[in-house]
Amino acid sequence: MSTTPVVRRRAAVLGHPVGHSLSPTLHRAAYAALGLDDWTYEACDVTETQLEGFVAGLSNEWAGLSLTMPLKQTVIPLLDHVEPLAQVVGAVNTVLLQGTGPGRSLVGANTDVHGLVAALREGLVPGTAVRDAVVLGAGATASSTLAAFAELGCTTPRVLVRSVARAGALLRAAHRMGVEPVLRPLDDAPALGLAADVVVSTLPPRAADAIAERLDRAPRGVLLDVAYDPRPTALHARWVTLGGVAVGGERMLLHQAAEQVRLMTGHPGPVAAMDRALRSALEITPAG
Numbered sequence: 001m002s003t004t005p006v007v008r009r010r011a012a013v014l015g016h017p018v019g020h021s022l023s024p025t026l027h028r029a030a031y032a033a034l035g036l037d038d039w040t041y042e043a044c045d046v047t048e049t050q051l052e053g054f055v056a057g058l059s060n061e062w063a064g065l066s067l068t069m070p071l072k073q074t075v076i077p078l079l080d081h082v083e084p085l086a087q088v089v090g091a092v093n094t095v096l097l098q099g100t101g102p103g104r105s106l107v108g109a110n111t112d113v114h115g116l117v118a119a120l121r122e123g124l125v126p127g128t129a130v131r132d133a134v135v136l137g138a139g140a141t142a143s144s145t146l147a148a149f150a151e152l153g154c155t156t157p158r159v160l161v162r163s164v165a166r167a168g169a170l171l172r173a174a175h176r177m178g179v180e181p182v183l184r185p186l187d188d189a190p191a192l193g194l195a196a197d198v199v200v201s202t203l204p205p206r207a208a209d210a211i212a213e214r215l216d217r218a219p220r221g222v223l224l225d226v227a228y229d230p231r232p233t234a235l236h237a238r239w240v241t242l243g244g245v246a247v248g249g250e251r252m253l254l255h256q257a258a259e260q261v262r263l264m265t266g267h268p269g270p271v272a273a274m275d276r277a278l279r280s281a282l283e284i285t286p287a288g
Helices: 023-034 048-056 084-089 112-123 140-152 168-176 186-195 209-214 234-241 249-265 271-282
Strands: 009-015 039-045 062-067 094-098 105-109 133-136 158-161 182-185 198-201 222-225 245-248
Touching (some): 023 039, 023 249, 023 271, 062 249, 084 105, 084 112, 084 140, 084 168, 094 249, 112 140, 112 198, 112 222, 112 245, 112 249, 133 140, 133 186, 140 198, 158 186, 209 234, 222 234, 222 249, 234 245, 245 249, 249 271
Parallel strands (some): 009 062, 133 158, 133 198, 158 182, 198 222, 222 245
Antiparallel strands (some): 062 094
């Protein structure tokens, strides 16, 4: 008697809109490389107001969720437990569903910090001490960036913002993680960024274009622009043209997704296979 295979484990990326997400490409490539034929990964369009109902309706098949903004913060009150790093940063981009039935718990984690550190290390010379770091922007990704800077050795970074009044959540997160940021106006970005060991732009796509136009000499450190559409961004392209080292924002996406795979499946994320899928999706020619 033939039977229909039952999908035992499900995962998805949630957001609004979410159709452009590369997470399904990365996670599906990981499942294929790991031989996890009974795992599926979806893209689900979910708004802030729909999130609670979506989470409440998850069946025992579900293993985990990847979250985009602003759901990274909206989800926190819905969780049974938040891992210390995610609690400190104030952003959960990964939800793990552990156990079954009435004993099931929802655990929030943050893999963005891992992704930022791994991406920056791709550009840094091994053993480089990061003493002077700059982040552009003050949102949830900026909070994760401060944690990444601390892991790399810098606890007194400069945070460049358009409005100091809107940086309250970032400053509270910095206090929780023992980081002492110095706030400066975004207009200072060209001068400060060119002299820093690492610069991370967490600004929305094209928001850093004006900063790129004002760069006028070779930068000293490594740039990571978390935006990757358009690819390369104007800031990334200008940085490289002036002789600097820049890491594409898709590298952060790759490494944070590999860590999500590890947390959800219990297997190390197959970075090489996921990288090939990412390059194919973005039509990037492999190095060498």
